[in-house]
Amino acid sequence: MIYLELFLGFLKVGCFAFGGAYGAIPLIQEVVLGYGWLSQEELAYMIAVSESTPGPIMVNLATYVGSAQAGLPGSILATLAVILPSFSIILLITALLKTVLKNVFVQAALSGLKPCMIGIILATGASMLLTRCAKGRTLDKKAALIAFLLAGGLFVCRRFLKKNPSPIQLILISAALGVALYGF
Amino acid sequence: MPILLDLFLTFAKTGLFTFGGGYAMIAVIADNCVQRKKWISHDEMMNIAVIAESTPGPIAINAATYVGFLQAGFLGAAAATVGIVLPSFIIIYLISMFLDNFLEFAVVKSAFKGIQVAVGILILDAGVKMLKKMPKKPLPLAILTGSFAAALCINLFSVRFNSITLMLVCAAVSLAAYRMKGGERR
Numbered sequence: 528m529i530y531l532e533l534f535l536g537f538l539k540v541g542c543f544a545f546g547g548a549y550g551a552i553p554l555i556q557e558v559v560l561g562y563g564w565l566s567q568e569e570l571a572y573m574i575a576v577s578e579s580t581p582g583p584i585m586v587n588l589a590t591y592v593g594s595a596q597a598g599l600p601g602s603i604l605a606t607l608a609v610i611l612p613s614f615s616i617i618l619l620i621t622a623l624l625k626t627v628l629k630n631v632f633v634q635a636a637l638s639g640l641k642p643c644m645i646g647i648i649l650a651t652g653a654s655m656l657l658t659r660c661a662k663g664r665t666l667d668k669k670a671a672l673i674a675f676l677l678a679g680g681l682f683v684c685r686r687f688l689k690k691n692p693s694p695i696q697l698i699l700i701s702a703a704l705g706v707a708l709y710g711f
Numbered sequence: 712m713p714i715l716l717d718l719f720l721t722f723a724k725t726g727l728f729t730f731g732g733g734y735a736m737i738a739v740i741a742d743n744c745v746q747r748k749k750w751i752s753h754d755e756m757m758n759i760a761v762i763a764e765s766t767p768g769p770i771a772i773n774a775a776t777y778v779g780f781l782q783a784g785f786l787g788a789a790a791a792t793v794g795i796v797l798p799s800f801i802i803i804y805l806i807s808m809f810l811d812n813f814l815e816f817a818v819v820k821s822a823f824k825g826i827q828v829a830v831g832i833l834i835l836d837a838g839v840k841m842l843k844k845m846p847k848k849p850l851p852l853a854i855l856t857g858s859f860a861a862a863l864c865i866n867l868f869s870v871r872f873n874s875i876t877l878m879l880v881c882a883a884v885s886l887a888a889y890r891m892k893g894g895e896r897r
Contacts, residue, residue: 541768553865576806576813578830579823582726582799583736583769590800594807602804606796613768614792617776618785620762628758632886637765639885642851643878644764645841646858652835654866659827673828681832695728695739697829705825711818 529597530604536562537589537608544585555588564596585609669708677701714783715790721748722775722794729771730826736771737763737837744778751778760841771795850888854881 536558544554552574559565565573573595577587586609593605620627627633660670677697684690712720721743729739737760744750751759763773772792779791806813813819845851861877 544767544769575823577803579730579819579826580799580802580806581728581730582802583771583795585769586772586796587799587803590803591807594804599804602800602807606800609769610772610792610796613766613772614776614788616766616768617762617773618780618788620766621777621780624758624762631889635886635889636882638851639854639881639883639888640765640878641841642845642855643858643881645838645845646855646860647862647877648834648841649838650859650862650866652831652833652838654863655827655831655834657867659824659831670824670828673825674832677829677832681836697833698730698826701825701829702822703825705823705828706818706821709821709824711821 530600532562533593533596533601533605534608536564537593537605538612540585540589541609541612555585559592564592569595673701673704673708676704715786717748718779718782718787719790719794722779722791723798725775726771726795727798730830737774740771740774740778750782755781850885854884857881 540555540558555574556570559570560567573588573591574584577584577591580587586606589605589609590602594602597604656674660667660674677700680700681692681697684692725736725739725743729736740759741756745752745756759774759777762777763770766773772795775791775795776788779787779789781787783790842855845855858877858881865877
């Protein structure tokens with residue numbers, strides 16, 4: 528029963544995927560390969576498409592896998608399943624927020640979770656940059672140039688122009704740089 | 712504009728224009744909801760970021776649900792969540808139906824090679840901002856260093872160790888440290 532499998536599989540992803548899509552990719556791999564929906568290469572391709580289209584990566588991936596497995600109903604079910612846990616959990620938390628945040632054990636756990644998340648976020652960003660700038664063992668000079676221009680531009684804007692470019696602007700500029708340097 | 716429609720459109724715009732997933736989205740949502748719409752305060756936004764990170768699920772969904780609920784209860788939460796999902800749902804569905812070779816278009820490939828770099832920088836930048844706001848005490852710093860090293864190994868060498876385990880270990884360590892401190896005080 529593919530519909531039920533899709534729903535349960537992505538429900539699991541939605542329930543246990545802490546820290547966003549990059550943190551969740553191992554889990555997504557586990558589920559998708561475990562059910563035998565896709566091969567490793569197909570999954571890698573779908574992750575790449577989900578990353579290169581706008582929107583939450585995990586949701587994009589659910590939509591894509593669902594659609595590839597079982598058409599429109601499949602994509603709707605997989606998308607709903609991946610959203611449902613966080614939607615319900617946040618509603619619950621918002622209702623209980625003040626009490627929950629005051630709980631000493633919650634605070635103690637959070638005081639460990641926060642630095643852990645920051646570590647994961649920094650590692651995610653660093654490894655994305657590293658894998659992008661180093662193709663195999665050689666330096667991708669164009670990628671390094673883009674990184675240098677973006678980071679330099681960001682620094683100059685903040686330090687000297689007192690302006691904070693929006694993430695959307697940064698992404699649009701990087702896309703233009705990519706097209707300019709890598710051709711079309 | 713009715714608040715539900717406003718929520719839906721604002722988050723639809725975020726969903727349509729934000730590449731790179733949750734950490735990039737947190738930055739865009741803060742820009743929209745704190746500075747432009749003034750729906751929430753900066754402190755509330757920090758709460759949202761912490762909650763979105765420490766609860767499972769797509770970070771952007773967590774944030775949209777939270778802001779929507781604060782503005783207009785359950786319906787607001789639903790409007791914001793549907794708003795942030797719908798654009799990418801339609802785009803991905805169309806790609807999966809009609810554009811099997813989406814990533815083979817030269818323009819898409821080149822643009823994305825650039826975007827990947829920007830997303831790496833955006834995420835690093837978000838991490839550094841959080842790092843600056845973090846209390847510099849030995850235990851959190853040790854946890855941060857450890858999880859950074861572990862996550863880097865997971866990402867770069869595809870070690871079979873998942874990040875949930877890492878998070879649980881960190882939560883357990885800090886709970887244990889709390890119990891030990893509590894014991895000393897008593």
